[in-house]
Amino acid sequence: MNIQDYLVPHHVDECLAMLNAWGGRGRLVAGGTDLVASLEYGKAQAEALIDISAMEDLMGFEIQDHELVVRAGSTHRQVSAAPRIRQLWPALSKACGSVGSPQIRNVATLAGNVVNAQPAADAAVALVALGARAEILSSGGRRLEAVENLYGGLGQSRIDSSREILVALRVPVPDAGEVNVYGRVSPRNSLCLPIVNAALSLKTAGGTVLSGRIAMGPVSDRPFRPERAEAALQGVALKDRAALSEVGRIAGEEANPRDSCLRGCSDYRRQLLTVLIRTLLEDAAAQTAEEA
Amino acid sequence: MMEEYAVVGKAFRSVGGSDKVTGRAQYLDDIELPGMLHAKILRSPHAHARILKIDTSKAAALPGVKAVLSAVDCPKLPFGLDVPDARIFAETKVRYAGDEVAAVAAETPKIAREALKLIDVRYELLPALFSPQEALQEGAPLVHEDKPGNLVKSYVIERGDVDADFAACDYVFEEEFASSRVTACYLEPFGAIARWEPDNRLTIWTGIQGAFQARSEIARALGMNPSQITVKVPAIGGAFGGKIWIRNFHPIVALLAKEARRPVKFVLTRPEEFAASRPRVPAKIKIKLGMLKDGTLVCKDTAIVADNGAYSWAAPKIVLNMSLRTDCLYRFKSVRTRSYLAYTNTTPTSGFRGYGNAQSHFAQESMIDVCARKAGLDPVEVRLKNAVRQGDLTLHGWKVRSCGLTECIEKARAAIARGRKPQADPNGTVKRGIGLACMNHVSGNRAGNNFDGSSSMVRFQEDGKLVLYHGESDMGQGARTVLAQIAAETLGIRPEDVLVMPIDTDVSPFCFGSYSSRVTTVAGKAAYLASLQVREQLLKLAATLLEAAPEDLDVREGRIFVRGGERKGISVADVCKSAIRTRATVGLTAYVAYDPPTEGANEDFYGDYSSAYTYAAQAVEVEVNTETGQIRVLRVAAAHDVGRAINPNGIRGQIYGGVAQGAGWALYENMVYEGGRLQNNSLRNYTMVTATDMPEVEPIIVETQDPVGPYGAKGIGEPALIPMPPAVANAVEDAVGVRIRDLPITAEKIYFSLNPECEGPAS
Amino acid sequence: MMKALTFTLNGDQTRxxxxxxxxLLDVLRRRLFLTGxxxxxxxxxxxxCTVLLxxxxxxxxxxxAMKVQGRAVTTIEGLGHEQRLHPVQEAFLEKGAVQCGFCTPxxxxxSKSLLDGQPQPSEDEIKQALSGHLCRCTGYVQILEAVKDAAEKMTRAEGRKGHA
Known part of the structure; x- marks a missing residue:
């Protein structure tokens, strides 16, 4: 990598000014764990790194009105370890705890996980299922976009981190009867990208699913939402194991995982998704039963 | 009752351990020499291609570049082992994706990397061979034009009348097994530093397992005499057989240093480690086995086809081991093995913990279970019935001087039976099973009539500290600790008072190196014998000082005393001072070259070639998810006949580590290629076990007191890995009734075996 | 353009x-000669290459490296020396948790970071804390034993201090 300068802005205006000054040749760096490897192997180019981790206004997370606001500086560890998040958004907490290793989770940020746009990214899969939105700032102004709309192809984010800042991720607070779950399948227990992963967010009442969102990875160029399986969720009784299996089957059918010499053939990965989705629905059923 | 010792069998802190926990231990990449340059190697991206042109002029012109080399600049002397077919750089063609094409030395690693991009190589692609089966087909393209049929080596080994014995058997079964390509994956990348000395001698620093073997191979590649070269071995960050032999970078770094007239360092990157290191020889092994109704194993006919890769290193020797060793685990009446080793356009294969023995054990120990089940017998009982025993002369001529195989089987079986989990969960998706596999191995391996020993020099200093020189590398397995314990025990001093010297071929006594699980047994014996000689010198001088007869003296904890009159004594340090600082002129030094009492195998591979054979049985409990095929190894009971435990902490460490590597291989370690290119060249997707994957392990140490090994000890370096894959395969069949015959035993394979109606991946 | 980096390294202000x-790895190893x-x-x-930030x-x-500006970095060289090892280092030696030593620092x-935050971790917490470290030699068992041992000894030493 041929980095000519390393800049540390202290607030977002200064950061935007730096991005503008470098005219697309500067890149934001948060934790840096993905970016450094990409720069090292020539997969990414930049002439200046603009480090956002010292910006007070991008630090921490909080619950505001009806949203959890995870600012860009928040690390996977901070999010996965927060008791309040574990309680209300167990899917997000668990997904964040599955990324990389403890050392990586200590520096890697959720915002970075989203901007890096990998379809297997655990936190991003959870955020999509939870209906999270991203707050993006550029010299043109501030905009809100659903996380699932930020993907522009494999590994391609529609956020241009040489010109824009993802300042926060906003996750709606679950209503009563709403539950969320996350799970993954990987050959070993740690330090491993998933063969498949999935997150679910369900609105339920009286043991019946009113509606639900499912996100799965890595089965597409982005966290994938199986529309038919989501439709099939409506009205399903959480005690009805056969019905849960059927949703899993449909989700598996809708997904189109590639044959991979490392992750397994498509049919097998579809089977894993079928089982994973059903298992997660069972977990969700157990959660609602606990709350009731 | 075995004799109790003061030092042997006791837990001691590992020699060099405090340097490692404080970060002071110096590994190769920690060495900085004044003026040192950094080297990078340009490797072939193609599996097989003719080199049309190499233009290095732009790279040479880049500021900061001090040397650029390709084949035209180097000696063209073949090097390698049994079949020397390697050259320093690819000359007319490249034979695997990773083959060395050119190299650069520059002021910084970054400049060297930039320079590689400026080297212009034109290739003409050639048809490539990715499996030995393809390579052995009539009319296949040739990997080496002078090696017809792509055959590196073949063996036919026969004992007894196999065909007649098959005819007399109650059952004859036949199965084929396959082992995958796995890599040693030590944590410290391999590398070397070269510096030319004023007298035109060459110094090489490299973390290699066999310094003297390295010296002679580097000399051969460069056309020098071994004594012109000094090999120095810094701390080694793991090796497992992957650092036994030199690589092309050793002569390359020497030539770069010569060209640049500066010291040059080269360290493999992790992707290079994957693409261009020496993975375990993959093999397809077909076994036909004949047995009687009562479970007696009678005869065995084996056919092996193994993958040598593009250049030949240790694979011929490894295939020989693969062809012989498991025959001596049970009391077969007759055996026949036909083996073929073929060139392919893949990374050259070589040794990794087990040296061929691991592959054949996967086949045979899986086969025993398959046959026993088909015959309605208990596989463990079949093993017990046929196990080789102490005093046996095996059909390949091994003299079994000590053998705890039966005890190992019984103890491992009992241990795994204790605390078993339910065989199925209530919802029926999770099933559990147990399996057991045995193994035999060697402690040293004599090739022909050659030396198979080790040398040791011990010398007291004037302050009573002992200096021990040896030439067997400590890659972390604890060679230095065991040698210090043996010397301390023999001399009656504390292990802390023994200084085990680093390896420098100018100073260290001649040794072969750390492989074949031989160090404790042969280097330990050399250290023992040298220590005995010095003990004699020490007691003789002490006797004059104490005015007693030497035979009445004993030495314990650094103090020499008259037996029965313990109060009359003198410290070892005082005797040493008297020996060295007076006119007594006692050397208190001994140099012993020890060669074990084995004759070696003849040209028909018959003969006793190791002074101590080791035995083990490992039992495992696994859990299989029938919906996904996912498998977990829950528990392992690992019973090992180690002769006598010199360093119990170290033995436990070898067992745990071997189990971890064996479990990784059994479950998921596999180098996956597409079109000759490695798809998982990173620790991200070459998956070895982490702390959260490790099963619960119960190490069981069985002591049989070997008559030859020092204090009765035998080797433990390789054994614990070997039985893991077949034990896991056997346990999987016990759990869910499917037999996986090719490694690794992935969840996907189990799933498709459980669901034969589903179409599996095209393979 | 070179940048001036100022940070606390093993307790010392470093520029x-x-x-x-x-x-950071190259700065530690190549510029500051901390090759542990x-x-x-x-x-x-x-x-x-794990260090504590x-x-x-x-x-x-x-x-x-610029990310550690103004912050505190601890490398293995800052933990203990031969005459006065940190209890975790002592325990690694005691339990035979060190083989090749390359993963050890x-x-x-x-382990130290874990015990600083959680003096009496469960077996699972120890495994999780070490899940980002590959070791090819030991199978991790004696490493886990060492961390447990260090935890016990440190807790006992704390207790003694408390009573004194």
Whole structure:
């Protein structure tokens, strides 16, 4: 990598000014764990790194009105370890705890996980299922976009981190009867990208699913939402194991995982998704039963 | 009752351990020499291609570049082992994706990397061979034009009348097994530093397992005499057989240093480690086995086809081991093995913990279970019935001087039976099973009539500290600790008072190196014998000082005393001072070259070639998810006949580590290629076990007191890995009734075996 | 353009000129000659380059050095020396948790960080804390034993201090 300068802005205006000054040749760096490897192997180019981790206004997370606001500086560890998040958004907490290793989770940020746009990214899969939105700032102004709309192809984010800042991720607070779950399948227990992963967010009442969102990875160029399986969720009784299996089957059918010499053939990965989705629905059923 | 010792069998802190926990231990990449340059190697991206042109002029012109080399600049002397077919750089063609094409030395690693991009190589692609089966087909393209049929080596080994014995058997079964390509994956990348000395001698620093073997191979590649070269071995960050032999970078770094007239360092990157290191020889092994109704194993006919890769290193020797060793685990009446080793356009294969023995054990120990089940017998009982025993002369001529195989089987079986989990969960998706596999191995391996020993020099200093020189590398397995314990025990001093010297071929006594699980047994014996000689010198001088007869003296904890009159004594340090600082002129030094009492195998591979054979049985409990095929190894009971435990902490460490590597291989370690290119060249997707994957392990140490090994000890370096894959395969069949015959035993394979109606991946 | 990096390294205020994109691992090893921090992969997978940043384990091979500006870094050289080892280092030696030693500095630092925050961790917490470190030699068992042993000894020593 041929980095000519390393800049540390202290607030977002200064950061935007730096991005503008470098005219697309500067890149934001948060934790840096993905970016450094990409720069090292020539997969990414930049002439200046603009480090956002010292910006007070991008630090921490909080619950505001009806949203959890995870600012860009928040690390996977901070999010996965927060008791309040574990309680209300167990899917997000668990997904964040599955990324990389403890050392990586200590520096890697959720915002970075989203901007890096990998379809297997655990936190991003959870955020999509939870209906999270991203707050993006550029010299043109501030905009809100659903996380699932930020993907522009494999590994391609529609956020241009040489010109824009993802300042926060906003996750709606679950209503009563709403539950969320996350799970993954990987050959070993740690330090491993998933063969498949999935997150679910369900609105339920009286043991019946009113509606639900499912996100799965890595089965597409982005966290994938199986529309038919989501439709099939409506009205399903959480005690009805056969019905849960059927949703899993449909989700598996809708997904189109590639044959991979490392992750397994498509049919097998579809089977894993079928089982994973059903298992997660069972977990969700157990959660609602606990709350009731 | 075995004799109790003061030092042997006791837990001691590992020699060099405090340097490692404080970060002071110096590994190769920690060495900085004044003026040192950094080297990078340009490797072939193609599996097989003719080199049309190499233009290095732009790279040479880049500021900061001090040397650029390709084949035209180097000696063209073949090097390698049994079949020397390697050259320093690819000359007319490249034979695997990773083959060395050119190299650069520059002021910084970054400049060297930039320079590689400026080297212009034109290739003409050639048809490539990715499996030995393809390579052995009539009319296949040739990997080496002078090696017809792509055959590196073949063996036919026969004992007894196999065909007649098959005819007399109650059952004859036949199965084929396959082992995958796995890599040693030590944590410290391999590398070397070269510096030319004023007298035109060459110094090489490299973390290699066999310094003297390295010296002679580097000399051969460069056309020098071994004594012109000094090999120095810094701390080694793991090796497992992957650092036994030199690589092309050793002569390359020497030539770069010569060209640049500066010291040059080269360290493999992790992707290079994957693409261009020496993975375990993959093999397809077909076994036909004949047995009687009562479970007696009678005869065995084996056919092996193994993958040598593009250049030949240790694979011929490894295939020989693969062809012989498991025959001596049970009391077969007759055996026949036909083996073929073929060139392919893949990374050259070589040794990794087990040296061929691991592959054949996967086949045979899986086969025993398959046959026993088909015959309605208990596989463990079949093993017990046929196990080789102490005093046996095996059909390949091994003299079994000590053998705890039966005890190992019984103890491992009992241990795994204790605390078993339910065989199925209530919802029926999770099933559990147990399996057991045995193994035999060697402690040293004599090739022909050659030396198979080790040398040791011990010398007291004037302050009573002992200096021990040896030439067997400590890659972390604890060679230095065991040698210090043996010397301390023999001399009656504390292990802390023994200084085990680093390896420098100018100073260290001649040794072969750390492989074949031989160090404790042969280097330990050399250290023992040298220590005995010095003990004699020490007691003789002490006797004059104490005015007693030497035979009445004993030495314990650094103090020499008259037996029965313990109060009359003198410290070892005082005797040493008297020996060295007076006119007594006692050397208190001994140099012993020890060669074990084995004759070696003849040209028909018959003969006793190791002074101590080791035995083990490992039992495992696994859990299989029938919906996904996912498998977990829950528990392992690992019973090992180690002769006598010199360093119990170290033995436990070898067992745990071997189990971890064996479990990784059994479950998921596999180098996956597409079109000759490695798809998982990173620790991200070459998956070895982490702390959260490790099963619960119960190490069981069985002591049989070997008559030859020092204090009765035998080797433990390789054994614990070997039985893991077949034990896991056997346990999987016990759990869910499917037999996986090719490694690794992935969840996907189990799933498709459980669901034969589903179409599996095209393979 | 070189940048001036000022940070606390093993308790000492340290100033060093670095390239703007330089990684912490290279600054430690090549500029400051602290070679106890190892490079096993350079890809953030093996954990051998682990150092503590404000007490938390991070990977020096993925960290731009400028990220430690004004912060505190602990490397293995800052933990203990031969005459006065940290209890975790003592326990690693005692339990035979060290074989080749290449993963050891990182393992020791992650263990120390764990015990600083959680003096009596469960077996699972120890495994999780070490899950970002690959070891090819030991099968991890004696490493886990060592961390447990260190935890017990440190807790006991704390207790004694409390009573005194």
């Amino acid at each position: 060093v000129e670095v390239d703007p994109g330089e990684l 921090t190892k490079k096993g992969c350079g890809e953030g997978e093996c954990g051998a 404000d007490g938390q384990p991070v990977l020096a091979c993925l960290l731009p 990182g393992m020791v630092l992650s």
